[in-house]
Amino acid sequence: MSQVEQVGPLDKAVGYTLKRAATALRTAMDAALQPLGLTVPQYSCLEVLSQRPGLSNAELARAVFVTRQSMNLVLRGLQDRGLVTRPTTAPHGRALPTSLTADGDEHLRAASAAVRAVEKRMLAPLSASRQDRLLHDLTACVDALTPED
Amino acid sequence: MSQVEQVGPLDKAVGYTLKRAATALRTAMDAALQPLGLTVPQYSCLEVLSQRPGLSNAELARAVFVTRQSMNLVLRGLQDRGLVTRPTTAPHGRALPTSLTADGDEHLRAASAAVRAVEKRMLAPLSASRQDRLLHDLTACVDALTPED
């Protein structure tokens, strides 16, 4: 069988490498969160919710760049496990402000540590200044792609 | 409604920005390929096939990091549109070597130009040396995450 070692000129493509990096990170995060019984979307939701408590479903969805429907499923899963709480009746309008429970906060702390370890492992080969530059350049790429002109 | 402009400390996370960049790139590529009637997986398949003709379904799947089943669907779509050809009987084993048709090559050239334009737009804010460094650092991140030790 022909070896795939001869990767060809694909690694020279930034887009290809960017996708590979994002996929590898997602896989590593999945593996790190799996023992905690959390998926990546669930962790993201908890993290945002911790930094900005009281967000509604739609606001959470926008913050994580998914649809309201997807976030609704995530929230329902977290709610069934008692990690977040939503009032049954809306205090204002139809938005149901979501809050972390104590159990949710505990889960988040463990998950956050696991995710941070993964990120640290990913960035280990890079010096601090190179990490800053990578972050800056990636942000520049995002800005260049998003039609916010 | 609370403004989302107050992004919080999330943009300081490299992983978060990495995902955002990959998502923005995917969206931009989708938009660029849509007028050509191609999806991103289909384009990726054509590109790999052009660089390494005669690859089988399983080999293509490995090259693009998807499963054989997914690649099979992509190939079937391309085959139905006459962009690739597969022999009905396997010349050796069960592997069916795939080839680009003339029409497929033409589509690929247009799609490749569109994708290259997107990549160029994404990298426009970065100097050539910074682009090289970005590519290098991303590759280092991938290597640090993939357990190939």
Next chain:
DNA sequence: GAAGCTATGTCATGATGCTGACATGAGTCA
């Protein structure tokens, strides 16, 4: 107050990708 607009939560549906499983062909070794 009535009409219209916007935002929210939720349901149904479809697309896409994966895991599991199976039969077939080729090479390997007793």
Next chain:
DNA sequence: TGACTCATGTCAGCATCATGACATAGCTTC
């Protein structure tokens, strides 16, 4: 030769996420 292993193509089922649609609640405007 015959059993065993491996890779391939393909089918079925499941998970995830998106789009489309709908009813409801609040604000705006006349």
